[in-house]
Amino acid sequence: MSIKNHLNQRLSAAMIAAGIPKDCQPILALSARPKFGDYQANGAMAAAKRLGVNPRALAQQIVDQVDLDGIAERIEIAGPGFINLHLSRTFIGEQLGRSLDPETCERTASNVVIDYSSPNLAKEMHVGHIRSTIIGDCLARVLEYRGDHVIRQNHMGDWGTQFGMLIAELELHLGAGERGDLALNDLEKFYQQAKRHFDEDPDFADRARAYVVRLQSGDEHCLALWQQFIATSVAHNLEIYRRLNVGLSAEHVQPESTYNNQLEAIVSKLTECGLAVDDQGAKVIFLDDLADKKGQPSAMIIRKSDGGFLYATTDLAALEYRAQTLAADRILYFIDARQALHMKQVFSAGRKAGLVAADVDLEHHAFGTMMGRDGKPFKTRDGGTVKLAGLIDEAEERAARLIREKNPNLDDRQIADIARKLGIGAVKYADLSKTRTTDYIFDWEAMLSFEGNTAPYLQYAYTRICSIFRRADVDRTAHSAPVIIGTDAEKSLALQLLQFDEIIEQVATECYPHVLCTYLYDLASAYMSFYECCPILKSNVSPEDRASRLQLSALSATTLARGLDLLGIEVMQQM
RNA sequence: GCACCCGUAGCUCAGCUGGAUAGAGUAGGUGGCUUCGAACCACUUGGUCGGGAGUUCGAAUCUCUCCGGGUGCGCCA
Structure with a gap:
């Protein structure tokens, strides 16, 4: 269980004991500044507002009731009623020992269908496909990691005029x-x-x-x-x-044409239940729940006046297949924001027609349009698109040049392998680290950058740790020792490590991979600072500190590798 | 006309169900490699959070309005 959940339980209990209504939350957050402790609870002020009492006095009542023995070494009330918690270093060390046990991760077991990538087969894949492909893949990995049964659906466009x-x-x-x-x-x-x-x-x-x-x-x-x-x-x-x-492989390809022989039946079903009606020769579904202010319902054509079907028809057939045949509990669509209205229509019609049960979650996770550096919709100089194959080539070439320059001792085979992981990682991270929903700027330089908040920075942190274990001649995966929290750098690193599970949980529910990227970057930064100020293998380090710091390093490496793997990014022993 | 999304540092972006002095990266400046990998670290310059009003102990965050940009809207996918 994460520290946050731990504190949440204890503070909730204290709030109830202090006579505060059960639905008032402790509202826990990481403290904004070191002087405000490690975590802060802001719930006293919100509760006081509701109850019409003095917030500081209420905070005091909560603090009087709370049992944080062995967890917090100091609890302070500050400002209008913040409760600042300074955690016990012993407690942090113990929690880190527990986090070694993989069984502590809470498991789920939903059937989740994920529709992602879904390129049009008429053309080559270009950079416009990268977000759906990479973000969808990340969520597939994250959901699988926490125990869900993930069914990937690559709804390729293989049909049409x-x-x-x-x-x-x-x-x-x-x-x-x-x-x-x-x-x-x-x-x-x-x-x-x-x-x-x-x-x-x-x-x-x-x-x-x-x-x-x-x-x-x-x-x-x-x-x-x-x-x-x-x-x-x-x-x-x-x-x-x-x-x-x-x-994504051949088994996940479920193109539009596979639904061709079900379209007739879908239209019949929608007509029979009275949802679809004839209008100007076409079959149309009018949706009142998506009406505008004037009460004009939103219209969705499912059959043209010439008898032809449209992508709305296909999407409804796919929705039924996913809900019924694949028995999905949750269906995620990673599709361009421009299709937001279309997705709403499909979801609404699908539910009304009973193609999908009310308790199935339908989620459209949109992302913005790709823009050029001038902020206008992206085009190359000759008005074309940047092909993914070319982008990958360029990323690998740039990475190879850099590796040759930085580390001349590597042979060609090593360079090729590292360049692939490094270049692809940089490209994917550049995309994953930005909030999904907004338009984004396509920028070669930023995407292929290897400095700052990039995948190579995280990979570099990992290789540094590997290097330490090589020097120490210790097996990283077998090393196990108690963690002693001495310096502030060790404490920061430890607290960061302990947040992994709650971050995964957040990403799994909200489907924002950039939250995981931010976490991993903060973790790598915390490790870099720790690395600078906490010697590990030097002669003046005590055996206990050395073992503890190796333990912190091992946990950092494991967490970085696992987090990067969930992003679809590989690590390497050296670079 | 109607609907949805977005305006945060020169640039690219964070900012969790309202919380304390709005943070990173990059670009600019300074310092740090005879000692665990300098793709790094430590400092530093830089912002009336598009404008205005409201809600309240407290607003980048919630509400309204205006400005500016993007996208979509019955027979393409």
């Missing part, structure tokens, strides 16, 4: 005697060729449109071309995932 154009292009290449896999080697170029043919050649455009219809009606020739195209594109995406160390 643009595929008529693409298979017409592919047919053109094959007709010229070209090999399909070679023609599709550069998906981006291929798409642009198809687009140009479509725009400039009326015959091609007609053929493309006809192919869409033939594809939808199950024409074998078109399906074969389509499957060849899809297979190549999926393979490209899986390669990107592998290079990014993202836990």
